[in-house]
Amino acid sequence: MSHTFDQKRKKIDEALAHYLKDGGQEPPTLYESMRYSVLAGGKRLRPVLCLASCEALGKDEDSVIPFACALELIHTYSLIHDDLPCMDDDDFRRGRPTNHKVFGEALAILSGDCLLTLAFEWMAQAKNIPPKFKINAIQEIASAAGADGLVGGQVVDLAFEGKSVTPEKLRYIHIHKTARLIEISVKAGALLTGASKEILKKLSQYGQSLGLAFQITDDLLDVLGDAKKMGKAVRKDAELKKATYPSLFGIEASKKMVEENIQKAYQSIEFLGPKANTLKEILQMVREREN
C-alpha cells in the first residue's frame, strides 16, 4: 500500500471514528450496529479516491472529508443489505460475522437505512464548500447510489443468479454495482472544487475504468484468492452460479481486461502531472490487489 494512500486512509479512519464515536447517542443498539460495520476496517478506496482527486486539482482535501466519509457510509450500507439472507446470504465480511449475524435482520436493515440517510446528512453539513457545489455532488452521488447505480446493479445481479448472462449484461451489473460509486467518488472530489466540465469528464473516465478494473479483479480474486486475505468467503460466485468475467471470458482474458482498463485510467489523468500521484498509485494497487 502506498504511503500517500495510507495517509489518506488513516485520515478517513480517524474521521469516521470521530463522527461515529460512542457519545451516548440514542438508540445505542443502532449506533453499535452502524459502528460495527463502518469501523470494521476496509480499504476505504472510495473516500480516499475523493480526497485524491481533490488533491490532484490542487485543492485542500480536508474540506471534502465529510463527503469522502459519506461515500464510505453508502458503500457500507450497500454491503450490509447485500449480505442479508434474502440477498447474497453472506456470513462473513471483512473477516468478521456480517451485520445481520450479530444484530439480527431487522437491525441490519435499519442500520443500512440509517447509514444511507446519515451519508446525506454529513454531505449537507460539510463546511467550507459552496452550497452550489454541494448540491451538484449530492445529486450525482444519489444518482450513482440509486436505480441507475448501486441499487439497480444489485437488482439485476440478483435477477440473473443461476441464469446465463450475456457479456453486455455482466458489464451492466459491474458498472452499476461497483464502478459507478467508484467513479462518483473520484468525480465528487472534483465537483466539490468546482472543476470544469472537461476535467470532470477525464476524472470520471479514470473512475469508470478503475471501477471496472477493480470489479474484474474482485471476480478474479473470488476464483484465485485466499479467503483469509479476503476476509470473506471465496468461490462464492461459482457456488451461487453467478456470472463473472473469468467464467465468461476465462482467467487470462480477464487479466488482460484489467490491464487495459488500468492503462485507460492512467491515460485519463496523465494531464494532471505529479499532483495525481495518489490516483496513479491506486491503479498500481488494483494491479497488485490480493484482497
Added chain:
Amino acid sequence: MSHTFDQKRKKIDEALAHYLKDGGQEPPTLYESMRYSVLAGGKRLRPVLCLASCEALGKDEDSVIPFACALELIHTYSLIHDDLPCMDDDDFRRGRPTNHKVFGEALAILSGDCLLTLAFEWMAQAKNIPPKFKINAIQEIASAAGADGLVGGQVVDLAFEGKSVTPEKLRYIHIHKTARLIEISVKAGALLTGASKEILKKLSQYGQSLGLAFQITDDLLDVLGDAKKMGKAVRKDAELKKATYPSLFGIEASKKMVEENIQKAYQSIEFLGPKANTLKEILQMVREREN
C-alpha cells in the same frame, strides 16, 4: 377532506405519477415495485403539509413540489421496510398486499433503498430554489429520517415489542417514528423559502403537535377503527403487544391528548392569518380522521 387539501393532494399525485411514469427505465422490476407502493394512493399528508406551509408564508408552492414528493418517497420507503417479515410483518397496506408480498423481500428492501436515495436526488434537482436553502432542508430532512427520527423510532419500537413501556418511552417512539417527519415536512416548506428562525420555530411547533395528534389518532383507530376504511389490519398493536396511547392512558384520556395537541398546533399558526387556512384544515381532518 377539505377542498384546498384535495387540490394539493391532486398536485402531488400528478407530480409523483409524472416523475415515476413508466418510461422504460432500467431495471423495470425495480421501477414497477417502487411505483406499486408510491402510486398506491395514501393521504399524501407530508407533501401537502410542505406545500401548505410554503403557501402560508405567501410563497409559490409549486417550487417546492420536488421536496414535497421526496418527503412522500421517504415515508413510503419507511412503510415498505417496516412491513417486512423481520419487522412488523404486515401483509396489507393501503388496501393492497404489501410490497414484499408482491415482489419478494429482496426487491422490497431494494425498492425502499432506492426510494430513499431517489428522495435526495429529487431534492438536489429542485429548480428555482437557492442552493443554500436546499442544503438546509436536505440536512434537516436527513436528520428527521435517521437515527434521531424515523429509523431511531422504529428501532426502539421493535425493541419494546411485547415489553412494558413507560409513557416517556412511548412518547419517544411516537415523536421519532411519526412526528418528526411530519414536523420536518411543515418546516421544509418554510426552510425552502428562507423563513426566519422565529417563523421556523412556530411552524415546527405546529408540525410536532400535529404529528403527535396524528399518531395518537392512529393508535386510537387501531383500537376503534375499521380495517376496510384503514386499508390495513387493525387490532394489530394489541396482537403484537405494542404499547399505545389507549393501552397506557385509556381511550378517553388519549382523545383528550389529541385535542390538546390540536389546540396547541392551532395556536402556533394563529399569527399567519387566513394564508394558513390549509394548515388549519389539516388539523380539522386529523380531528375527524377515520383512516
